Amino acid sequence: MPPLTVRYVELPSPGPPGCLAWEEALLEAVNDGAEEVLWFWESPVPFVVVGYGQRRAVESRLDACAALGIPVLRRCSGGGTVLQGPGCLNYGLALRLDPGGELDTITGTNRAVLSRVARALGPLIGVPVSMEGHTDLTRTGPDGSPRKFSGNAQRRCRNALMVHGTLLIALDLDLLDQVLPAPSWEPTYRAGRTHRDFLINTGLDREAVRAALKAEWGVGQPLDPLPWDRQRQAMADRFGHEEWHGRR
Numbered sequence: 001m002p003p004l005t006v007r008y009v010e011l012p013s014p015g016p017p018g019c020l021a022w023e024e025a026l027l028e029a030v031n032d033g034a035e036e037v038l039w040f041w042e043s044p045v046p047f048v049v050v051g052y053g054q055r056r057a058v059e060s061r062l063d064a065c066a067a068l069g070i071p072v073l074r075r076c077s078g079g080g081t082v083l084q085g086p087g088c089l090n091y092g093l094a095l096r097l098d099p100g101g102e103l104d105t106i107t108g109t110n111r112a113v114l115s116r117v118a119r120a121l122g123p124l125i126g127v128p129v130s131m132e133g134h135t136d137l138t139r140t141g142p143d144g145s146p147r148k149f150s151g152n153a154q155r156r157c158r159n160a161l162m163v164h165g166t167l168l169i170a171l172d173l174d175l176l177d178q179v180l181p182a183p184s185w186e187p188t189y190r191a192g193r194t195h196r197d198f199l200i201n202t203g204l205d206r207e208a209v210r211a212a213l214k215a216e217w218g219v220g221q222p223l224d225p226l227p228w229d230r231q232r233q234a235m236a237d238r239f240g241h242e243e244w245h246g247r248r
Contacts, residue, residue: 039091
């Protein structure tokens, strides 16, 4: 993938549905010709988010989530179900499609983007970072097995795509097994492990992570103005309604 210079934004924090709406808004802006952009966000409260086509009742423990006051929401991209909240730093990239280039296919995009994320974070983590199961970034755990610290997903439009992912900094991993069952599909390298035994926090400094990824993607000026109208429309059309989140 050639060097890029992208804009940057720290997403406003209008609550969990609003953050999901922001990601769609930024992707659609780039799809319509806006400059490419890198963003970060971290939710101050826990919530579960399922992939676009997943069933909430299968991929989450709805009763436990309700008892704990944890909403179960739906994002616009594919991928698996994750727990969001304090200690889970999210990044996203909206990039223009490159016909015939590395971003022309789902597999090529995963390889191109995640290899750069791994390259940026490897020196901070201090041990080799590997890509497993197509969309996961891992490091070796205390028992020598690969432990996942980042899951990633895509959404592709006509002229642009989004790759976004979670980076486990200090997430409450014990909460995971309370609110999420074993996933309906898992990569071979997971080998049936529980969430607690499969995932690992990196303990990285958030500002160091931001700086490393911004340097990797050649971040230039902050994004200004933000596409507030698009975000509000996404909330009005989808993310602000239980019908969207609970449609499956």
